């Protein structure tokens with residue numbers, strides 16, 4: 306079933322046209338090829354290579370069409386090869402391009418490269434743009450973001466223990482990270498380090514700094530890809546053992562690492578939520594398609610069963626509420642209002658709604674729902690993972706309660722209209 310995207314009356318022509326053009330690529334180039342684009346697993350080793358080769362060529366073909374349609378890299382400014390979209394335009398495009406799992410990469414948005422690109426745009430020097438951002442954008446380099454550690458809680462980034470010490474003109478880094486996504490392919494990592502720079506002024510000592518570490522630097526040891534959901538992965542465990550890089554590899558001023566991580570995650574959470582909404586949209590369409598075609602006891606279609614009708618109504622409400630909450634949050638961010646409560650609320654609510662919507666679709670499909678023939682099983686694992694990554698649910702709920710109560714303690718109440 307193709308994605309049904311029509312112009313949204315409240316949006317301007319430009320973004321409506323972008324959404325329609327994106328849907329056209331999704332419907333014509335991606336959905337019909339979904340089974341071949343990602344190099345499906347095969348029993349024969351030779352055949353597998355052939356399938357992988359064909360998949361790569363097909364992905365290139367689609368990427369060329371995306372570039373031709375001027376839909377490449379929605380997250381980047383024009384001067385860095387992107388579409389130069391505003392924050393809201395990008396958010397609205399995301400729900401369309403994520404209708405097919407993995408499609409974002411065909412539009413030039415590949416995590417964690419995309420987050421790293423944005424940090425490099427915002428914090429990088431012209432030299433760093435030339436050396437790291439440009440090759441990342443034209444696809445000749447890959448990257449990873451190395452923040453989480455096995456022995457300190459990632460939910461409290463201020464507790465991390467990887468340390469960088471300035472010796473002359475070099476940072477010397479020692480630490481142990483894991484879940485550095487894309488670790489095997491990365492040419493460089495952006496590593497979050499606790500830094501102590503005696504020459505830094507204004508209380509910057511002993512704060513966090515993000516430092517670019519090329520993967521081939523002596524002392525960078527990739528221990529393993531940590532298996533995830535029972536499968537091998539490229540989310541790597543890495544030891545940084547007396548790794549020396551030039552001071553000029555630091556991003557922004559010494560001590561700005563925590564701020565940079567917040568910048569990365571804040572907008573990123575809205576984009577992730579719009580991605581989840583695109584995936585929910587797909588799961589919903591798939592569920593209804595099945596309800597309308599599957600006959601059960603006595604030749605009746607599943608759609609006639611009230612249990613199933615309940616699924617339709619509940620999933621509709623989950624998707625609409627998740628979508629409107631996310632758009633409300635995005636509008637608040639765009640207007641310059643304090644969006645922190647809303648960012649945390651979508652970070653908790655949307656993955657949970659996504660989880661419920663996919664769960665119902667899987668139930669409707671029976672065994673096929675958990676098979677590799679449909680995108681639902683992958684979506685289910687993705688939705689569950691989202692409740693941990695980018696800050697676990699509990700931390701966001703605590704943050705929301707603090708922000709809300711603070712306002713009441715200040716003698717105000719909450720204005721739900723704004």
Ligand SMILES: Cc1cc2nc3c(=O)[nH]c(=O)nc-3n(C[C@H](O)[C@H](O)[C@H](O)COP(=O)(O)OP(=O)(O)OC[C@H]3O[C@@H](n4cnc5c(N)ncnc54)[C@H](O)[C@@H]3O)c2cc1C
Pocket residue numbers: 417449450451452453454457458459460461483484485486487533540690693694695696697698699700703
């Ligand atoms: C697939 C995947 C990819 C990832 N990619 C990256 C990456 O590229 N780079 C990177 O740096 N990291 C990455 N991560 C790591 C992710 O950001 C962390 O897992 C996350 O921040 C949580 O940290 P933690 O695992 O150390 O959990 P912990 O901080 O140990 O928390 C564990 C649990 O404790 C509970 N909890 C924590 N704090 C509180 C509290 N205050 N009150 C009540 N309960 C609490 C929560 O339920 C939480 O889930 C990835 C993770 C996954 C699963």
